[in-house]
Amino acid sequence: MKAGNGMIQWVEIDRKAFFNNLDEFKKRLGRTEVMAVVKANAYGHGLLEIARLSREAGLNWLGVNSLEEGLTLRRAGFNQKILILGYVSLDQAEAAVEADLRCVAYNLENLKALARAARRLQKRAIIHLKVETGTNRQGIPVKQLGSIVREIKKLPEIEVEGVSSHFANIEDTTDDYYPKRQLANFIEAVHFLEENGQVIPVKHLACSAAAILFPETFFDLARIGLGLYGLWPSKETLISCQQRGQEPLKLKPVLSWRTKVAQIKTVPAGSYIGYGCTYRTTRRSQLAVIPVGYYDGYDRSLSNAAYVLIKGHRAQVRGRVCMDFIMADITDIPGVELEDRVTLLGTDGREKITAEQLASLAGTINYEIVTRINQLIPRVIV
Ligand SMILES: Cc1ncc(COP(=O)(O)O)c(C=O)c1O
Structure with missing residues (x-):
């Protein structure tokens, strides 16, 4: 078969497969909203192409890793809610706030930098508190949540829209001990925040594997990456799904x-x-x-x-x-x-x-x- 398309190599994105996968997750998630995780060039599928399909599908949320990815989406005219899941350096805070990109807050320094940027711009910085529940990557240790909440009360420019965390060991095993422990830590953190007067409209914890396996992790929003692209997070995820007697999602590679x-x-x-x-x-x-x-x-x-x-x-x-x-x-x-x-x-x-x-x-x-x-x-x- 000849391929006369003017290119020497290309990546085909199957829109039907994408919509199929999204439907499969929507069925699983019920009322929980889907954030399409489009970091890493939408897992190699093309940031703008997948953002376009997500918009067509009516998704309100996109998740990126960096300021650059967020700005690329804004420049291309995407005005959905975009959350930067990764690191925003202190000197990038202003650009993030200016472009209405939501940032995760994971320590006092980045929280204060976002507040300063918002003050300068006379806007509010919308943040999602990222809680450390056991991955030991980005996140606020539960013990430090008290001081963070006290700080937030002094910063009127900060609007807490969400609280989130991320699983460490959900794809690599059929043992649910560690995800359950992280879930318990997350719930404890959420209770602590709410008891201390922090209103949290959007709670989110689930990635693809969690969305497939653990309804307890659904909350308000699920951050779905790999699954949307039609790939299983691991063999173990599929085996766990079968062991639980669940019908596996019918995912199609995109x-x-x-x-x-x-x-x-x-x-x-x-x-x-x-x-x-x-x-x-x-x-x-x-x-x-x-x-x-x-x-x-x-x-x-x-x-x-x-x-x-x-x-x-x-x-x-x-x-x-x-x-x-x-x-x-x-x-x-x-x-x-x-x-x-x-x-x-x-x-x-x-x-x-x-x-x-x-x-x-x-x-x-x-x-x-x-x-x-x-x-x-x-x-x-x-
Ligand atoms: C913070 C965060 N949330 C969600 C995801 C999406 O995970 P998955 O691709 O397994 O759905 C990732 C991916 O690494 C992530 O880092």
């Missing part, structure tokens, strides 16, 4: 990554392929040179390990993954032509390559496989 055959060559038996001469042909072989490499996010550990799909057949990667190229063996695939479509991730005919397969070969997780697809590669909604 992303396919494709390119074209850049050159075809026939080499004699005994030829070395690529850097380091790590592969030597055992027979006369036909190779497809494919214009994708580790710069694009095709991990170098896939060298001599992964396969790509051409004309619905598997073509084994031979030799090392280069910065901008890979070579694949097409000796047994009849009729391959220059500029035929190549699938690096996704389906071609009856064959498919999943993010989980590539992750397993690369010694990582599906999250990393998709988020590391270079953001310069065009994303095309299909």
